[in-house]
Amino acid sequence: MSAIRWSRLGAVAVGAMLLAGCRQDMHNQPKYRGLRPSTFFADGSSARPLVEGTVARGTLQTDESFFTGKNGQTLVAELPFAVEAQVLDRGQERFNIYCAPCHDQTGNGRGMVVQRGYRQPPSFHIDRLRTVEIGHFFDTMTNGFGAMPDYRVQISPRDRWNIAAYIRALQLSQRAATSDVPGGDPAKLAAPAAPAAGAGHAGGEGAK
Numbered sequence: 058m059s060a061i062r063w064s065r066l067g068a069v070a071v072g073a074m075l076l077a078g079c080r081q082d083m084h085n086q087p088k089y090r091g092l093r094p095s096t097f098f099a100d101g102s103s104a105r106p107l108v109e110g111t112v113a114r115g116t117l118q119t120d121e122s123f124f125t126g127k128n129g130q131t132l133v134a135e136l137p138f139a140v141e142a143q144v145l146d147r148g149q150e151r152f153n154i155y156c157a158p159c160h161d162q163t164g165n166g167r168g169m170v171v172q173r174g175y176r177q178p179p180s181f182h183i184d185r186l187r188t189v190e191i192g193h194f195f196d197t198m199t200n201g202f203g204a205m206p207d208y209r210v211q212i213s214p215r216d217r218w219n220i221a222a223y224i225r226a227l228q229l230s231q232r233a234a235t236s237d238v239p240g241g242d243p244a245k246l247a248a249p250a251a252p253a254a255g256a257g258h259a260g261g262e263g264a265k
């Protein structure tokens with residue numbers, strides 16, 4: 058007996074489900090599937106452009122001086138984080154990849170691309186670039202400068218600062234006095250400091 062009762066119940070349940078399946082109510086709604094055309098929007102596309110000023114999650118750049126090298130029109134005068142060995146190491150590595158082909162590894166501006174005919178950049182060791190605010194280097198990498206293309210896509214903001222810090226180290230290295238190396242052997246330091254020797258040395262380090 059109970060088996061029959063159960064089967065009746067089952068039939069009712071299935072019937073109810075079938076009926077429910079026939080109800081359309083709000084099941085069909087006006088909507089667009091991906092890439093469908095639209096007669097509603099004037100440009101005929103159902104995909105809408107991002108609202109102006111939209112920022113992808115995690116990429117909000119509120120720190121103006123960090124992301125532009127400037128405060129308003131004023132160039133940033135100091136590196137926005139502490140200079141540590143890894144900052145200079147990373148800066149050296151990135152510089153030798155992205156800048157040395159033109160600026161050469163010492164920053165004299167006679168890199169291989171220049172030797173092959175590209176416009177020669179100014180040396181980083183001229184007074185104007187030795188005294189310019191560090192933000193200028195960041196800005197040059199971010200926006201390009203004259204004949205030099207920009208590197209904002211290839212080099213992250215943090216790495217642009219690492220490189221800027223390394224340019225300062227390069228500038229120091231080409232002007233260091235013997236007194237900058239306390240305790241060293243002055244006789245050895247007196248050896249000719251030709252840029253070529255410096256370039257060869259830096260090449261050896263770059264290969265590490």
Ligand code: HEC
Pocket residue numbers: 152155156157158159160170175176177178179193194197198202203204205206208212220
């Ligand atoms: C393809 C060659 C090339 C590469 C690569 C290159 N530069 Fe330059 N750079 C130039 C040239 C050419 C100039 C001079 C542009 C001019 O005066 O029209 C220049 C100028 C500069 C200046 C001087 C701007 C001034 O005030 O006179 C700086 C600083 C500089 N580059 C930094 C960099 C850094 C940092 C990198 C690496 C991220 C880099 N450059 C990569 C070609 C290059």
